[in-house]
Amino acid sequence: MVTTLSRPSVEQLTEFRERVRDFVAANAPAIVAREGHRAPENAEQEAMLRQWFALLFAEKLIGADWPVEHGGDPDHHPLRDRIVAEEIVRARAPRPVDQVNLAAHVILHFGTEEQKRTHLPPIRRSEDVWCQLLSEPDAGSDIAAVRTRGVRQPDGDWIISGAKLWITDGHWADKGLALVRTDPDSRRHKGLTVFVVPMRSPGVQARAIRTIGGAHEVNEVVLDDVRVGPDAVVGDVGSGWSVIMAGLDFERFGIGGNVILLELLVEDLVTVARLGDIDGRPAIESADIRHRLATFACEVEAAKAFIDDHVEQMLAGNDEPGDSSIAKLSFADTYHRLSAHGTQLSAAVECGGRDDDALREARRRLRECWLWSRAYTVSGGSSEMMRNILSKRRLRLPSA
Numbered sequence: 001m002v003t004t005l006s007r008p009s010v011e012q013l014t015e016f017r018e019r020v021r022d023f024v025a026a027n028a029p030a031i032v033a034r035e036g037h038r039a040p041e042n043a044e045q046e047a048m049l050r051q052w053f054a055l056l057f058a059e060k061l062i063g064a065d066w067p068v069e070h071g072g073d074p075d076h077h078p079l080r081d082r083i084v085a086e087e088i089v090r091a092r093a094p095r096p097v098d099q100v101n102l103a104a105h106v107i108l109h110f111g112t113e114e115q116k117r118t119h120l121p122p123i124r125r126s127e128d129v130w131c132q133l134l135s136e137p138d139a140g141s142d143i144a145a146v147r148t149r150g151v152r153q154p155d156g157d158w159i160i161s162g163a164k165l166w167i168t169d170g171h172w173a174d175k176g177l178a179l180v181r182t183d184p185d186s187r188r189h190k191g192l193t194v195f196v197v198p199m200r201s202p203g204v205q206a207r208a209i210r211t212i213g214g215a216h217e218v219n220e221v222v223l224d225d226v227r228v229g230p231d232a233v234v235g236d237v238g239s240g241w242s243v244i245m246a247g248l249d250f251e252r253f254g255i256g257g258n259v260i261l262l263e264l265l266v267e268d269l270v271t272v273a274r275l276g277d278i279d280g281r282p283a284i285e286s287a288d289i290r291h292r293l294a295t296f297a298c299e300v301e302a303a304k305a306f307i308d309d310h311v312e313q314m315l316a317g318n319d320e321p322g323d324s325s326i327a328k329l330s331f332a333d334t335y336h337r338l339s340a341h342g343t344q345l346s347a348a349v350e351c352g353g354r355d356d357d358a359l360r361e362a363r364r365r366l367r368e369c370w371l372w373s374r375a376y377t378v379s380g381g382s383s384e385m386m387r388n389i390l391s392k393r394r395l396r397l398p399s400a
């Protein structure tokens with residue numbers, strides 16, 4: 001889509017960044033963001049997170065790209081979104097739940113006017129947090145293998161039954177966007193429909209899955225004869241595949257756009273190298289270690305440059321198929337290698353006595369990021385699948 005948005009000047013962007021920084025400093029809840037620990041751990045944290053997300057919406061720092069009649073900002077520009085994301089991450093403040101924005105875009109693009117009026121305002125007030133009910137035990141990379149079924153009833157309602165797996169925030173989300181097979185005779189991409197499922201409906205049960213860092217972020221969600229009305233269908237019956245694919249592109253960019261996390265990882269790596277000793281000398285004095293750090297810093301710059309360039313290309317209508325896969329792949333793989341190297345270096349250094357607290361904290365974060373790093377290479381589509389998509393859509397290679 002070619003847009004006529006005028007690019008804000010450097011001064012305007014700097015001013016905007018300062019405003020966001022001040023806002024985050026003044027309003028972010030006292031919950032330090034930890035990778036792999038994004039869901040609230042108790043009711044008090046949940047209330048704090050909901051209030052924080054509602055404030056960000058009210059200030060039009062998130063959801064700024066929505067149409068103005070639904071609360072978007074008339075001055076919205078994608079470069080501002082990047083600044084908001086960067087400032088939140090840099091302040092180590094909690095990041096908004098990605099699935100919320102994703103669901104909102106699906107509703108905005110495919111929903112009826114009635115669905116927009118019903119579902120969008122509670123998102124902005126953060127009364128409704130959303131999750132995505134797509135993956136299943138045998139339908140992850142191969143999402144077209146979805147078996148959860150929806151059966152239309154004589155009164156027009158639908159009964160949905162099945163099991164969804166790895167559902168981020170499924171235990172505290174209010175609504176879920178579910179991909180369901182509604183034509184029992186259909187195969188693969190056909191016969192699928194997207195539904196809004198209220199997560200407190202009778203028959204919805206979220207079962208916790210503990211991740212390697214001990215957090216409760218993801219769930220198995222069982223849908224046992226869950227009844228929803230005809231107004232729960234998003235898009236046309238049978239058109240679920242194209243609805244979800246549009247949403248997934250958005251999600252992959254969202255993950256890839258977290259490049260600021262890579263910068264923070266490099267900073268932690270430098271801290272460990274400066275403050276930790278190897279053989280009695282600061283690790284940073286080793287040519288090998290400096291070389292690795294410089295190589296990683298270059299890779300991070302390349303990942304950032306791709307995201308920045310994509311914003312420009314998208315605005316000019318020159319974005320290409322597979323861009324979102326490149327964004328996700330370069331972020332996730334760089335994050336994994338950086339945090340793995342950081343964890344190895346952390347284990348190799350001795351405390352040099354220069355700043356124990358800073359060293360301890362950098363080591364802790366690197367380890368936490370490393371433990372979470374595989375989540376990025378899998379969620380939203382694995383790195384292997386991103387390469388498959390690129391070979392097909394971008395390079396037009398024949399299928400194996």
Ligand SMILES: Cc1cc2nc3c(=O)[nH]c(=O)nc-3n(C[C@H](O)[C@H](O)[C@H](O)COP(=O)(O)OP(=O)(O)OC[C@H]3O[C@@H](n4cnc5c(N)ncnc54)[C@H](O)[C@@H]3O)c2cc1C
Nearest residue numbers: 132133134135140141166167168375378379380381382384
């Ligand atoms: C932290 C986390 C959060 C998640 N959140 C959600 C969520 O909120 N909602 C949701 O619906 N899902 C969610 N998922 C699920 C995620 O989308 C799937 O895990 C992912 O698509 C992979 O599917 P799978 O786990 O079934 O693995 P599989 O598809 O079984 O893949 C196993 C391995 O085989 C490889 N592989 C599979 N097929 C191919 C192929 N054709 N070519 C090459 N290699 C292949 C994969 O790359 C992977 O390495 C989440 C996952 C994680 C880890």
